[in-house]
Each structure stands twice: as structure tokens, then as C-alpha cells.
Amino acid sequence: MSNVNDPDVALETGTKVPPDEPVREREPAVEPPSRWHEAFRRITTGNAIISVLAVLLALIVGAIMIAFTDERVQSASAYFFARPGDTFVAIWDAVGGAYAAFFQGSIYNFRRDDFIAGIRPLTETLKFATPLIAAGLGVGLAFRVGMFNIGGRGQMLLAAAGAGWVAFSFDLPWGLHMIVAVVVGLLAGALWAGIAGLLKARTGAHEVIVTIMLNYVALYLVSWMLRTPGLLQAPGSNNPKTPPMKDTAIFPDLLPGPQLNLHFGFLLSIGAVFLVWWILDRSSLGFKFRAVGHNPNAARVAGINVKSMYVYAMLISGALVGLAGVHQVLGTVTTGFSSGIDAGIGFDAITVALLGRSTPFGILAAGLLFGAFKAGGFSMQAAEGVPIDIVLVVQSLIVLFIAAPPLVRAIFRLPQPGAKPKPKRTRTPRKEEVAAK
Structure with missing residues (x-):
């Protein structure tokens, strides 16, 4: 009641x-x-938005640097208070012209007469992105297991040496020659990275120190082989350079015409993206990798052999980074290579993996972006006189902003992750x- x-x-x-x-x-x-409010909250508290905003912030800072270093802006700013409009017009012309040149050098050049010539910048972007994607996948996979593979340079050098030696030393049928060269390069990169994994598993040695030291060992080892007749040095030459790769081992072009520099290695990198995705998200080995990466002690209690996971992860990581070295030898520098064959890709791969949040498809997008930076940076320098160093600064700022998510969230007033x-x-x-x- x-x-x-x-x-x-x-x-x-x-x-x-x-x-x-x-x-x-x-x-x-x-x-x-509401449903839309919940979706917006998930987007703003996720990690993907941080990567996008980090790139945006870096481009804004790059625009400021372009404006400050442009001679027309400096001249107009001398009489800013008399005619301020001239300064703003000069800034617009400098920044707009630089980024327009960046687009035309990396995506499509509207000034060309035909479509084939206009699309050439896109093929350059894909060509530069090809080794970055492969190396980024290797570094990102190690990140997922809680390891830092800083030895990309050494793994690329050993992979390039192995693939290059097979490519110029043997006479094999077309197709088979390329496959053997790729397999040898992958094995060389995997074994070189496996040293760091084995030392960590057996002795507890930190993989960062070991991989950095192995970079120097690989550099001087390959340099010695390039100066030793009968190993990598071209016969009858005193230069530390290999002979040219034989045609049967070179990656075939994917598009017709000498203007379009896109080779078969790009498909290998795309295939590697799906392979790493399957390993991490669909296989039992990937589950063990992720478990060890989240908490190795809990994984050990659950019955996972953590030491074996370290070795397996570094072997696969080294093979993927080695694929980048194979791309350089069989797809880019086919006329012979020297000790600079890595071209800094081993270290750029760390940035690509960070920007891609160590996910396969995120690394694919990050590799394409950095490939565009490489292709478009040269166009900005040639067309607008923008120093190529500004592009490098933009890349470095991307890493800085990604490494400081609270800073990005504070600038754009985004909610913190986990906030209700x-x-x-x-x-x-x-x-x-x-x-x-």
C-alpha cells in the first residue's frame, strides 16, 4: 500500500x-x-586522429617556414605598414606555389600534355614508398611484440648484398633468377635481425643497443666486401661498387613506357601488408606476438614461450626490412650499388611505423605519404626554390607531434582517451x- x-x-x-x-x-x-555523439567521441579519442592532426600541424609549421624563407615575402614585409596586403599576397603565393608544386611532383602534373606524362609523379611516389612500406612493416611488427628494431640499415645492407650477389653472379632463367635473389635477400635480412632476437632471448641483451651496433658491423662488412675482388666488387674496377644486375633478376616494370618508374616490387610490398595483417590479426602466432607485446609476464604465465616469440619476431621483422633492401637492388639501383644503398630508409621506416601506429594498413598509408614527401620535395625545390631541408623538418615534426599526443589534443581541444x-x-x-x- x-x-x-x-x-x-x-x-x-x-x-x-x-x-x-x-x-x-x-x-x-x-x-x-546519441549514436552520432558517441561516434564522434570515439573518433576524437582514437589514435588515428592524432596521426592525421600531426601531419596537419607539421604542414602548417612547414608553411610558416616557407613564408619566412621566401624572398618575395621578405621584400614585401619591409613596407608592411604601408601596404600590408602585399605581404599577405606574397605569403599566399609562396605557400600556395610550394604546395601546388608538391602536389604536381607527387600526384599529378597538370602542366603535361598527355595523361601518361601527367601521372608520372604518382609513379614516383609509389616507387619511393615501396621500400618504405616494406621496412616500416618490419619495424612495426617488432613494435607490436614490444621490441625496437633500430637495425634497419644493417638488415637492408646485408639483404642488398645477398640479393645483389645472386643477381650479378649467377646465370639463371628469367623468373627463377629473380625469385632466388629475393629469397636470399630475405634470408640475409632475417638472419641479421635474428642475431638481436637470439641475444635478447638467451642473454637479455637489449635489442636497441644490439641492433645499433649491428648497423655499424654491417656497414663496414659490406664496405669491405665492396673493396674485395671476388666478393662484391666489380671485376677490373677500383671503385667500391658492384657490377650491374643481370636482366633476368631485375624486377619487371608494371606500367609501359620508360617514363613510369614503377616495378614489380610495389606488388611485393602490398602483398607484405596483407601478410603481416594476417599474421597479426588472424594467426595464432600473431596472437602470441600481441600477448607478449602487451604483457610478457602474463604471456609467460599463460604458457607462451616468450623467448621464442622474440626470436621469431626479429626473424620476420628482419625479412621485411630486408625486402626493402631487395627493392633497392633489383628495382631501383640496378646498375650496381655501393654502401649507401640503404639511402636512409632503415631510419625513415621507424617514422613510418610510428605514423602508421604499427598497424599494417596504417603503415601502408604512412609509407605512401612519405613517398609523396620524397617525390614532391624535389619538385618544390626545383619549381619554387624551397629548400629540401624544409621537407625533412616537416617529417621530423610529424614524429615530434606523434610522440606527444597530449600536445596535439591540447592544441585541438580533443578529449582524453578513456574520458567518459x-x-x-x-x-x-x-x-x-x-x-x-
Whole structure:
């Protein structure tokens, strides 16, 4: 039986409550957030938005640097207070012209007469991105297991030496020659990285120190082989350079015409993206990798052989980074290579893996972006006189902003991850309002 003196009952039935009885007001009702509000919250608190905003911030800082270093802006700023419009026009022309040249040098050049010539910048972007994607996958896979593979340079050098030696030393049928060269290069990169994994598993040696030291060992080892006749040095030459690769081992072109520099290695990198995705997300080995990366102690208690996972992860990581070295030898520098064959890709791969959040498809997008930076940077320098160093600064700023997510969230006023959305409260009618009704 309900109590008529209960304020809750009185509010529902309209019964008057004696004046000496205190009235308890109801707690305001909480309205759940809408579906769109929840989706927006997930986007703004996710990691992908940080990568996008990091690139945007870096481009903004790059625009400021372009404006400050442009001679037309400097000249117009001398009489800024007399005619401020000239300065703003000069800034617009400098920044707009630089980024327009970047687009025409990396995506499509509208100034060319035909489509084939206009699309050539895109093929250059894909060509530069090909080894970056492969090396980024190797570094990213190691990240997922909780390891830092800083030895990309050494692994690329050994892979390039192995693939190059097969490519110029043996006479094999077309197709078979290329396959053997690729396999030898992958094995060389895997074994070189496996040294760091084995030392970590058996002795506890930190992989960062080991891989950095192995970079120097590989550099001087390959340099010695390039100066030793009968190993990598071209016969009859005193230069530290290999003979040219034989045609049967070179990657075939994917597009017709000498203008389009896109080779079969790009398909290998795309295949590596799907392979790494399958390993990490669909295989039992990938589950063990992720478990060790999250908490090696818990993985050990669950029965996972953590030491073996370290070795397996570095072997696969080294093979993927070695694929980048194979791309350089069989797809780019086919006329012979020297000790600079890595071209800094081993270290750029760390940036690509960070920007891609160590996910296969994120690394694919990051590799394409950095390939565009490489292709478009030269166009900016040639067409607008923008120093190529500004492109390098932009790349470095991307890493800086990605390494500091709180800074990016503070600049754009984004909610912190894990923060619960503020519920929308609806006011409950007061007693007087109910009585009036």
C-alpha cells in the first residue's frame, strides 16, 4: 500500500503533501548520448586522429617556414605598414606555389600534355614508398611484440648484398633468377635481425643497443666486401661498387613506357601488408606476438614461450626490412650499388611505423605519404626554390607531434582517451509545476 505522504507518490498522483513534511526532489534524469555523439567521441579519442592532426600541424609549421624563407615575402614585409596586403599576397603565393608544386611532383602534373606524362609523379611516389612500406612493416611488427628494431640499415645492407650477389653472379632463367635473389635477400635480412632476437632471448641483451651496433658491423662488412675482388666488387674496377644486375633478376616494370618508374616490387610490398595483417590479426602466432607485446609476464604465465616469440619476431621483422633492401637492388639501383644503398630508409621506416601506429594498413598509408614527401620535395625545390631541408623538418615534426599526443589534443581541444562523455541531464519538474498541471 502506497504512502500518500511519500513525496514521490505525491508528485505522480498530484496528492498534496502536508506542509510539515519535507519534500524530496527527484534526481535529474540522465539522457544517454546519441549514436552520432558517441561516434564522434570515439573518433576524437582514437589514435588515428592524432596521426592525421600531426601531419596537419607539421604542414602548417612547414608553411610558416616557407613564408619566412621566401624572398618575395621578405621584400614585401619591409613596407608592411604601408601596404600590408602585399605581404599577405606574397605569403599566399609562396605557400600556395610550394604546395601546388608538391602536389604536381607527387600526384599529378597538370602542366603535361598527355595523361601518361601527367601521372608520372604518382609513379614516383609509389616507387619511393615501396621500400618504405616494406621496412616500416618490419619495424612495426617488432613494435607490436614490444621490441625496437633500430637495425634497419644493417638488415637492408646485408639483404642488398645477398640479393645483389645472386643477381650479378649467377646465370639463371628469367623468373627463377629473380625469385632466388629475393629469397636470399630475405634470408640475409632475417638472419641479421635474428642475431638481436637470439641475444635478447638467451642473454637479455637489449635489442636497441644490439641492433645499433649491428648497423655499424654491417656497414663496414659490406664496405669491405665492396673493396674485395671476388666478393662484391666489380671485376677490373677500383671503385667500391658492384657490377650491374643481370636482366633476368631485375624486377619487371608494371606500367609501359620508360617514363613510369614503377616495378614489380610495389606488388611485393602490398602483398607484405596483407601478410603481416594476417599474421597479426588472424594467426595464432600473431596472437602470441600481441600477448607478449602487451604483457610478457602474463604471456609467460599463460604458457607462451616468450623467448621464442622474440626470436621469431626479429626473424620476420628482419625479412621485411630486408625486402626493402631487395627493392633497392633489383628495382631501383640496378646498375650496381655501393654502401649507401640503404639511402636512409632503415631510419625513415621507424617514422613510418610510428605514423602508421604499427598497424599494417596504417603503415601502408604512412609509407605512401612519405613517398609523396620524397617525390614532391624535389619538385618544390626545383619549381619554387624551397629548400629540401624544409621537407625533412616537416617529417621530423610529424614524429615530434606523434610522440606527444597530449600536445596535439591540447592544441585541438580533443578529449582524453578513456574520458567518459558528459551525460545530458534533463530537469525533473518541480512539485509546484506538477501541481499547476
